[in-house]
Amino acid sequence: MLQTSCPVLSLTAVAENVFLLVLDAPEIAPLVRPGQFLNVRIDETSDPLLRRPFSVYRTEGNRLELLFNVVGRGTHALAEKRKGDRLDVLGPLGVPFTLDDPGFTTAVLVAGGLGVAPMPITTRELLLKGKAVRTFLGARNKGSLVTTHLVQVEIATDDGSEGLRGTVVDLLERAFASGVPARPKIFACGPHPMLKAVAAFAVRFDIPCEVSMEGPMGCGIGICQGCPVELTNPAKKYALMCKDGPTFDARTIRW
Amino acid sequence: MHAQSGGNLIRTSFRLGPVEFKNRVLVASGTFGYGDECVSAVDVNRLGGIVTKSLSLKPREGNPPPRIVETTGGMLNSIGLANIGVHRFVSEKLPFLRTVDTAVIANIAASTIEEYCAVLEILEGEEGIDAYEINVSCPNVREGGLNFGTSCPMTAEITKQLRGRTRRPLIIKLTPNVTHISEFARAVEDAGADAVSVMNTLIGMALDVRTRKPVLSTVTGGLSGPAVKPVALAKVYETARAVKIPVIGIGGITNGRDAIEFLLAGALAIQVGTANFVDPAAGIKVADEMKAYCAEQGIADMGSLVGALDARTGVSVLDSWL
Incomplete structure (x- = not known):
C-alpha cells in the first residue's frame, strides 16, 4: 500500500453520469491487480472528510484509470477536478480477484x-x-x-x-x-x-x-472497522470489506 | 527528545510518571489498530505514543453494518468495540509493539468491573506496555446497559479497582456525554488516576429521509472528527482548570494548529483520532507542524504552552474569520 499525490491527466464523461478519471500514478499503477481499489482523498478540506473508494478500471503504464458516477458530495466534488489538479491516493488496496485458479477455463x-x-x-x-x-x-x-x-x-x-x-x-x-x-x-x-x-x-x-x-468504507485499510461484511462462517461473523475484500468467494457471504 | 528546527533546539518530550514520551502526539484508540497495520505507510517511531484499539477479555465481533456514516466535517461510528481480545493481543500484537521506539498505551474496555480488572491483570504480566487508558464509555451489563462513564460513582470505582492493581500510569478516558465532565475528572483524580483523556465521542445520529430509517444499525453512534473540535477544546479547558493531574486532549485534531490550541487550553499532550482514517500519517504531520509552530514562535520547550492561553480578552473575530 502506497500513499502518493497523483496529478489528474484527464476527466471525461463517457456515459450518462459516468466519468473516467485518469491519474498519473507511476508508483501505484504497476502494482494494481484486477479487483483491487484505491481510496482517494477528494480534497484537503474536512468536507467531505473521508476518502472515497474506487475500483481500478484500467492501468496503462503509469496511467491509472477510475470510473465513477456522481452519487453524493464526494463524487460531485471529484467530477469538478481539472487536468493538473492533484489527488492524494492510497493504494492499491484490498484482495484481488483469484484469476490464477486452474479450475476454470x-x-x-x-x-x-x-x-x-x-x-x-x-x-x-x-x-x-x-x-x-x-x-x-x-x-x-x-x-x-x-x-x-x-x-x-x-x-x-x-x-x-x-x-x-x-x-x-x-x-x-x-x-x-x-x-x-x-x-x-x-x-x-x-x-x-x-x-x-x-x-x-x-x-x-x-x-x-x-x-x-x-459499500461505504472509512479508512480503506482495516483500521476503522467500519465496513463489516457478514459471513456464513460460525467462527468468524464479520470480514472487513476493505481488507478481507472487496472480492469474496460468494459462498462465504451471508446474503 | 530535542529536535533541531529552524536553528533552535525545541524540547517536544514530556513525562507521565515513569514514562517518557518523545513528543506530544499520540494516536487515539480505535484509529490505529494495534499499531502494526499502518507500518508500511507510517514510521510509527516518530509518534509520541500508540494507544491500542480497546481490548476486552474475550474477542468481540462488533456491531452489524452500517457501522459508520460521514456527517458534515465528521463521522458517526458504532463499531461495537470489535477487537481480537486481550489474549490474542498479547500473543499476536504485543511482540511487534515491543520493538517500536514509541510509548505503547493499552486501552481497556469491559462490560463489568471484574472484566476491567481481569484484562488489566493479564496485561500486568506482560512487558512492553507503558501505560493504560481505560475506556469507560461501555455499556454496563449489570446495570441494564447503562454506560459506566455517565455514572460518576461507577467511573470512580473502576479507577479505584484498577489503581489497586497496577503501578503503571492509569489514564481514564472520559465521555463528554455528561453535564459536567470536570466532576468526573475530579472523581477519578481522587480515586488515583494519573491522567484523564478528554474526550471520547459525542453521541450523535443520522437519518435517511427517503427510507425514514436511522443510518447506523444501532440508531445512535459516536461523533468524531473536525466537527467536534470546539466542543472538545471547551471540555479540555473545563477539565484542566478542575484537576491537578494531566489532561490529554482529543477531539477533531487534524493539524498542528489544532493541537497547539489544545495545549493552550490545558492539555499536556493530544491524540489524533479520526484524522488517521483520512491520512495514516496524520499524527506525524501534526507533530511536525507543532514543532514548526514552536520554531516560528521562538518557543524552546513545547511544555511552556500547556495551559498558556490568554483568557482575558477575545481575539478579533474579524481577524480569525477572514
Whole structure:
C-alpha cells in the first residue's frame, strides 16, 4: 500500500453520469491487480472528510484509470477536478480477484451499473492467462452503458433500450439455458441485491463465483472497522470489506 | 527528545510518571489498530505514543453494518468495540509493539468491573506496555446497559479497582456525554488516576429521509472528527482548570494548529483520532507542524504552552474569520 499525490491527466464523461478519471500514478499503477481499489482523498478540506473508494478500471503504464458516477458530495466534488489538479491516493488496496485458479477455463464477468468498473483490467489479465471471457452487463438504459475494453459483451437494460429488457441475472439465465460455458467461473461486481441474485444463480448451477462488493468504507485499510461484511462462517461473523475484500468467494457471504 | 528546527533546539518530550514520551502526539484508540497495520505507510517511531484499539477479555465481533456514516466535517461510528481480545493481543500484537521506539498505551474496555480488572491483570504480566487508558464509555451489563462513564460513582470505582492493581500510569478516558465532565475528572483524580483523556465521542445520529430509517444499525453512534473540535477544546479547558493531574486532549485534531490550541487550553499532550482514517500519517504531520509552530514562535520547550492561553480578552473575530 502506497500513499502518493497523483496529478489528474484527464476527466471525461463517457456515459450518462459516468466519468473516467485518469491519474498519473507511476508508483501505484504497476502494482494494481484486477479487483483491487484505491481510496482517494477528494480534497484537503474536512468536507467531505473521508476518502472515497474506487475500483481500478484500467492501468496503462503509469496511467491509472477510475470510473465513477456522481452519487453524493464526494463524487460531485471529484467530477469538478481539472487536468493538473492533484489527488492524494492510497493504494492499491484490498484482495484481488483469484484469476490464477486452474479450475476454470471460461470467466463469466457479470456487472451491474458501475459494477463494470473492475472488468476491463480483469479482462486483460484473463486474456493474458489464456482464459475465455464472456461479459454480461446490466444497466439502467442504453445511455448509461460503458462497454469499452470488454469482450464478448451481452447486455440487459431496465428499460429495454439496449439488449434484453430486464436484469443482468435474467440475461445470465437466458444465456445459460442455451448452453453452459466450459468450466465456468463467475466474477461479479455491482449493487448488493444484484450480487445476491448472482450468488444464488451460481449456487443453482454449481459454478464457482467471486463477487466484488461495494459499500461505504472509512479508512480503506482495516483500521476503522467500519465496513463489516457478514459471513456464513460460525467462527468468524464479520470480514472487513476493505481488507478481507472487496472480492469474496460468494459462498462465504451471508446474503 | 530535542529536535533541531529552524536553528533552535525545541524540547517536544514530556513525562507521565515513569514514562517518557518523545513528543506530544499520540494516536487515539480505535484509529490505529494495534499499531502494526499502518507500518508500511507510517514510521510509527516518530509518534509520541500508540494507544491500542480497546481490548476486552474475550474477542468481540462488533456491531452489524452500517457501522459508520460521514456527517458534515465528521463521522458517526458504532463499531461495537470489535477487537481480537486481550489474549490474542498479547500473543499476536504485543511482540511487534515491543520493538517500536514509541510509548505503547493499552486501552481497556469491559462490560463489568471484574472484566476491567481481569484484562488489566493479564496485561500486568506482560512487558512492553507503558501505560493504560481505560475506556469507560461501555455499556454496563449489570446495570441494564447503562454506560459506566455517565455514572460518576461507577467511573470512580473502576479507577479505584484498577489503581489497586497496577503501578503503571492509569489514564481514564472520559465521555463528554455528561453535564459536567470536570466532576468526573475530579472523581477519578481522587480515586488515583494519573491522567484523564478528554474526550471520547459525542453521541450523535443520522437519518435517511427517503427510507425514514436511522443510518447506523444501532440508531445512535459516536461523533468524531473536525466537527467536534470546539466542543472538545471547551471540555479540555473545563477539565484542566478542575484537576491537578494531566489532561490529554482529543477531539477533531487534524493539524498542528489544532493541537497547539489544545495545549493552550490545558492539555499536556493530544491524540489524533479520526484524522488517521483520512491520512495514516496524520499524527506525524501534526507533530511536525507543532514543532514548526514552536520554531516560528521562538518557543524552546513545547511544555511552556500547556495551559498558556490568554483568557482575558477575545481575539478579533474579524481577524480569525477572514
